[in-house]
Amino acid sequence: TEIDSVPVYLIDNEKFLSYGSIYLDKSAFVKDLDEMKRFLFFSQAVIQAIPSLNFNPDIIHCHDWHTSFIPGLLSVSPQKKHPKTVLTIHNIANQGKWNAEEILSFLGLSGIEWPALTHHTPDGSLNFFEQGISMANKLTTVSPAYAGELLTPEYGFGLESIIGQRKNDLTGILNGIDTERFNPAADPSLPFKYSxxxxxxxxxxxxxxxxxxxxxxxxxxxxxxxxxxxxxxxxxxxxxxxxxxxxxxxxxxxxxxxxxxxxxxxxxxxxxxxxxxxxxxxxxxxxxxxxxxxxxxxxxxxxxxxxxxxxxxxxxxxxxxxxxxxxxxxxxxxxxxxxxxxxxxxxxxxxxxxxxxxxxxxxxxxxxxxxxxxxxxxxxxxxxxxxADFSWNASAQKYIELYQSLIL
Structure with missing residues (x-):
């Protein structure tokens, strides 16, 4: 399909994607292996879809732990030219952790394909966020202040050290809202309009x-x-x-x-x-x-x-x-x-x-x-x-500048 003349590809699969809510638990935190498999399958499908679509992207922009395996998987894919990768950290508290043996088995990996794969938690789990933070070319998060907070023990949730190693590649860009849709002067859901x-x-x-x-x-x-x-x-x-x-x-x-x-x-x-x-x-x-x-x-x-x-x-x-x-x-x-x-x-x-x-x-x-x-x-x-201006205009320009730094 297309949205504002931009092609949008939707991936569906009855076994992994086509049931339940996006997150299988109300908390949006991982509670079972099925949720890990859902997003690992999606990540693999994204990489495999690129050559099938005859599409050569310059950059793949990943979000949170759910697609944090894409940079690593991309590094070992057979494609001749690998796109650059950006990972946005929306909430470092939700990291995506699961037993390493089960994850590697699902992906068909030995566990030595890239360096971060050898990093397991004390209980033998892989931390999905750690994989993306280690392997993505650039990191962003959703506000400048949070970018600084991520480097501290209070807010880094155990990943402050690895984020600190990548701090020169980390940028905080404030989110925005759709000011045309959310406009009190024209909001159809309001009984009385105003400005x-x-x-x-x-x-x-x-x-x-x-x-x-x-x-x-x-x-x-x-x-x-x-x-x-x-x-x-x-x-x-x-x-x-x-x-x-x-x-x-x-x-x-x-x-x-x-x-x-x-x-x-x-x-x-x-x-x-x-x-x-x-x-x-x-x-x-x-x-x-x-x-x-x-x-x-x-x-x-x-x-x-x-x-x-x-x-x-x-x-x-x-x-x-x-x-x-x-x-x-x-x-x-x-x-x-x-x-x-x-x-x-x-x-x-x-x-x-x-x-x-x-x-x-x-x-x-x-x-x-x-x-x-x-x-x-x-x-x-x-x-x-x-x-106050909370449109996406200023933030979009900062993302453009970030993308250009990767490909120009």
Whole structure:
């Protein structure tokens, strides 16, 4: 098929690809051999498809552990000319590890075809991410700050040393969003359209959002939203938010959670709902239209992540005028500027806090509530946020420059 005149080839296979969700476990972390085989089969199919299509790519761009074997497999393929490879690290915490003997058997390899294949974990596993990091010509990740964090023990998840050996080949390029599709002035899922020029219209979406919940809050109280994955380990800060539920309740604020995932966090959120029924509403699952209404109706969007390679929620929130509350980490640090207000107005696009703990998050909530009570300051920050450019234009140019460095 073609998308915008670009040929797109789809690979299908009944045994390995054509069943279940993309990831076989809700957490998106590997739980069984079938998932490893799925992505190994796909990686092999990509390499074998190239000569069959009479296609000679200059570069193959791989993403995360799922295609991290492609650079290595490509190095031993019989093709005369091997394309250059780029590997993008989206989330180093999810590495793809499995018993080396089973992986090598599936691939038909002896285990000495390239140097990294001989590196096994203490329990005899192969780390897929390590294979790609070792063998790709260039490495990228999804924000400049996360590129630096990957070199540290706190954020490298055991691969900081091998990434450090490749640090001169590592580039952090911030993700973007589709600003034409996600546009509050034209979003078909919104009951009321608006832009930063008529920000007052946004209030009508807030009213519609409240109608879809059982929150009982004053019109002068802020609504905080959370949209994200519920998973173990708790990257997104769900447990941290739940631990300070009293902070929202004592301020009369409303909090709306939208997310799906593991049972433990689902139960945790429902327990908070029961404890503070007037202040908390949890939508367990995912509904794209409800998510858009949250972006257009919540006064603040909570993104208190323990780590966040890039994050799109804060970008979407700013696009729709929902002021983000973020921890200073990864892409959150690169995309949200902390608020500083003076009598003349406010600079910045969101509330930024430093450490992943109750004290700092409570302080951030306090700052947000005070800002909300000063409507002229709050609307100034909204307009700053909505004016920020998170299109792909600048990032696409950086990828072009990276590709050119490999082939020119």
């Amino acid at each position: 930063f020029k008529n920000i007052g219209e946004r209030e009508k979406n807030r009213t519609e959002l409240l109608k879809k919940t059982d929150l009982e809050i004053s019109p002068h109280s802020p609504i905080f939203g959370f949209i994200g994955r519920l998973a173990i380990p708790d990257q997104k800060g769900v447990e941290l938010m739940a631990s300070i539920a009293d902070e929202f309740a004592k301020r009369g604020a409303g909090v709306i959670f939208l997310g799906s995932g593991d049972e433990m966090h689902r139960k945790l959120l429902l327990d908070v709902d029961k404890m503070f029924p007037k202040n908390f509403f949890s939508f367990i699952g995912f509904d794209a239209d409800f998510a858009q209404l949250m972006y257009a109706g919540c006064d603040f969007m909570l993104v208190p992540s323990k780590f966040e390679p890039c994050g799109l929620v804060q970008m979407m929130a700013m696009r729709y005028g929902s002021v983000p509350i973020v921890r200073k980490t990864g892409g959150l640090a690169d995309s949200v500027q902390d608020i500083k207000c003076s009598p003349k107005g406010c600079k910045g696009t969101g509330v930024v806090f430093k450490d992943f703990n109750q004290h700092d998050l409570r302080e951030a909530i306090d700052r947000a509530c005070k800002l909300f009570q000063q409507k002229h300051f709050y609307q100034s920050v909204q307009q700053n946020a909505m004016s």
